[in-house]
Amino acid sequence: xxxxxxxxxxDFYPDAxxxxxxxxxxxxxxxxxxxxEEYDSPIVEYLxxxxxxxxxxxxxxxxxxxxRGGRDLAIRPETTPALARMVNARINSLPRPIKWFCIQxxxxxxxxxxxxxxxxxxxxxxxxxxxxxxADAECVFTAVDFLREVGLGPDDVQVRxxxxxxxxxxxxxxxxxxxxxxxxLLALDKRPKVTQDxxxxxxxxxxxxxxxxxxxxxxxxxxxxxxxxxxxxxxxMRPHVERVDELLAALEAMGAxxxxxxxxxxxxxxxxxxxxxxxxxxxxxxxxxxxAGGGRYDNLLEALGxxxxxxxxxxxxxxxxxxxxxxxxxxxxEATARALEYFVIDGDASRRTAVLxxxxxxxxxxxxxxxxxxxxxxxxxxxxxxxxGARRALILFADGTAAVKDLATxxxxxxxxxxxxxx
RNA sequence: GUGGAUGUAGCUCAGUUAGGUCAGAGCACCUGGUUGUGGUCCAGGGGGUCGGGGGUUCGAAUCCCCUCAUCCACCCCA
Numbered sequence: 001x002x003x004x005x006x007x008x009x010x011d012f013y014p015d016a017x018x019x020x021x022x023x024x025x026x027x028x029x030x031x032x033x034x035x036x037e038e039y040d041s042p043i044v045e046y047l048x049x050x051x052x053x054x055x056x057x058x059x060x061x062x063x064x065x066x067x068r069g070g071r072d073l074a075i076r077p078e079t080t081p082a083l084a085r086m087v088n089a090r091i092n093s094l095p096r097p098i099k100w101f102c103i104q105x106x107x108x109x110x111x112x113x114x115x116x117x118x119x120x121x122x123x124x125x126x127x128x129x130x131x132x133x134x135a136d137a138e139c140v141f142t143a144v145d146f147l148r149e150v151g152l153g154p155d156d157v158q159v160r161x162x163x164x165x166x167x168x169x170x171x172x173x174x175x176x177x178x179x180x181x182x183x184x185l186l187a188l189d190k191r192p193k194v195t196q197d198x199x200x201x202x203x204x205x206x207x208x209x210x211x212x213x214x215x216x217x218x219x220x221x222x223x224x225x226x227x228x229x230x231x232x233x234x235x236x237m238r239p240h241v242e243r244v245d246e247l248l249a250a251l252e253a254m255g256a257x258x259x260x261x262x263x264x265x266x267x268x269x270x271x272x273x274x275x276x277x278x279x280x281x282x283x284x285x286x287x288x289x290x291x292a293g294g295g296r297y298d299n300l301l302e303a304l305g306x307x308x309x310x311x312x313x314x315x316x317x318x319x320x321x322x323x324x325x326x327x328x329x330x331x332x333x334e335a336t337a338r339a340l341e342y343f344v345i346d347g348d349a350s351r352r353t354a355v356l357x358x359x360x361x362x363x364x365x366x367x368x369x370x371x372x373x374x375x376x377x378x379x380x381x382x383x384x385x386x387x388x389g390a391r392r393a394l395i396l397f398a399d400g401t402a403a404v405k406d407l408a409t410x411x412x413x414x415x416x417x418x419x420x421x422x423x
Numbered sequence: 424g425u426g427g428a429u430g431u432a433g434c435u436c437a438g439u440u441a442g443g444u445c446a447g448a449g450c451a452c453c454u455g456g457u458u459g460u461g462g463u464c465c466a467g468g469g470g471g472u473c474g475g476g477g478g479u480u481c482g483a484a485u486c487c488c489c490u491c492a493u494c495c496a497c498c499c500c501a
Binding site: 004007060061077078106108110111112113114115120121122123268279289291293314316317318319320345347348349377378379380381382383384385386387393395397398403405408410412 | 457458460461492495497499
C-alpha cells in the first residue's frame with residue numbers, strides 16, 4: 001500500500017512548521033498591535049450557513065458531509081459567515097466596534113494549482129458594528145502593517161481599492177439594466193487580464209451594448225484619481241466618492257498611503273460584499289493572484305438572522321503569501337532556525353549520569369537542552385549537537401569541570417551549571 | 424469540470440530518441456577514520472518492483488493501451 005497525502009493538502013515537516021509558526025506569530029503580533037482580539041470557530045458548520053449568502057463560487061467548492069443524525073455539514077471554506085453567526089449570537093452584549101481576528105485552517109474543493117491548495121490557512125481581520133470608513137481604513141492599514149513588518153514595501157505589494165456601489169452607479173448611469181449588473185461586474189473584474197477584443201466579447205456576453213462598453217472602458221482606463229475628481233461633481237456618485245476619499249485620506253494620515261491605489265476593476269467574487277472592496281497584489285505581477293482581499297459586507301449579519309450591522313474585513317491566505325515571501329527572500333533566517341539552547345556532552349564515559357542530571361536541571365529551569373543517547377566520542381557528540389541545531393554545547397569533563405562552547409563562533413570557556421542557571 | 428505537460432532513491436536529475444551490464448550521479452541519511460572538540464575532508468553502507476495495471480517482445484524505465492498522481496492554464500477564489 002502506498003499512501004499519499006490527500007489531493008491538494010500539504011504535509012508540514014518540522015522546517016515548514018517553523019516557517020509557519022513564524023508567519024502565525026507575525027500575524028498575531030500585528031493584529032494585536034492594531035487592537036484586534038483573537039477568536040476561533042468550529043471546523044465544521046451546518047451547510048446552510050454557506051449556502052445562504054456566500055454565493056455560488058464558494059458553495060461549488062464545499063467539502064460537505066452528513067453526520068450520523070443525517071445533518072448536512074460542511075468543512076469551513078471561509079471564516080466570515082461563522083464570525084457573523086458568533087457576533088449575531090451576542091450582538092447585544094458586545095461593545096462596539098467589535099475588532100476581532102483569527103487564524104484558521106480552511107478547506108475548499110477546488111483544483112489545486114500554483115497559489116491554490118485545498119487546505120490552507122487564512123488570517124481574517126474584521127471590524128463589526130461600525131459604519132465609519134475608518135473601520136475599512138483600519139483593516140487595510142492592518143494588512144499594510146503586516147506587509148511592512150515582513151519587509152514587503154510599496155514597490156513589492158500594492159493594495160488596489162475599489163468600490164462596488166461606485167462602479168454599480170457608473171454602470172447604471174451608462175444605462176445598464178439592474179438585472180445585468182452582476183454579470184457586468186464579473187466582466188469588469190477581467191478587464192486587466194484580457195485583451196481589448198476579449199473584453200468586448202465578455203462585455204457583450206454580459207449584455208452590455210457597444211456604446212455602454214465604450215463608456216465603461218473610458219471610465220476604467222482613465223486615471224482612477226482623475227475619475228474620482230470628475231465623479232465628485234455628480235450628485236448621485238458623491239456619497240460613494242466621499243467614502244473612497246475618506247478611506248484614502250485616513251490611510252494617508254496613518255502612513256499607509258504609498259501602499260494603496262484606487263482601481264475600479266476590483267469588485268470581488270463573493271456575493272455578500274456591499275461597499276469598498278480591495279485586494280493586495282504583487283506589484284511585479286509574477287504572482288498572479290491576490291495576496292489578500294476584503295471589503296465591506298453590511299448586509300451579511302442581517303441576512304444570517306441578526307440585526308442590520310455594518311461590517312468590514314479582509315482575509316490573507318498563507319499559500320500565495322508564502323510564494324511571494326519566498327520569491328522576495330523575505331523569510332528571515334530566525335524563522336527557519338531551530339532554537340535548542342544547550343546540548344550537553346560528556347567528556348568522559350564516567351560523566352553519563354552527570355549529563356542526565358544536568359539536562360534535567362536545565363530543563364526544569366525552563367532552558368531547552370538535549371543530549372546524545374549513545375555514549376560516543378566527544379567529537380561525535382559535538383557533531384550531534386551541530387546537527388540538532390544547538391546554539392551551545394555544554395561539556396562535562398572527567399575532572400568535574402565544565403565548559404560551554406558557542407557552536408557558531410567556536411568560542412569556549414569554563415563554566416558551571418549553577419552559573420548557567422543564574423544567567 | 425475542460426485543456427496541456429510531467430511521473431526513475433528523501434531531494435535535484437541522467438538514462439527513454441534507434442528495446443538487451445540502464446538500475447545510476449550529486450545532495451541528504453547511517454557507520455567508521457577510537458579513547459578531550461563539531462560544521463571541512465576521506466572510506467564504507469542502507470535506500471528505488473524506474474507512479475500503478477495490462478499488453479507487444481526471447482527480453483521493457485525505454486514501445487502501445489488504461490489508470491492514478493502532480494504541475495501549468497481555464498473557471499472561481501485567499
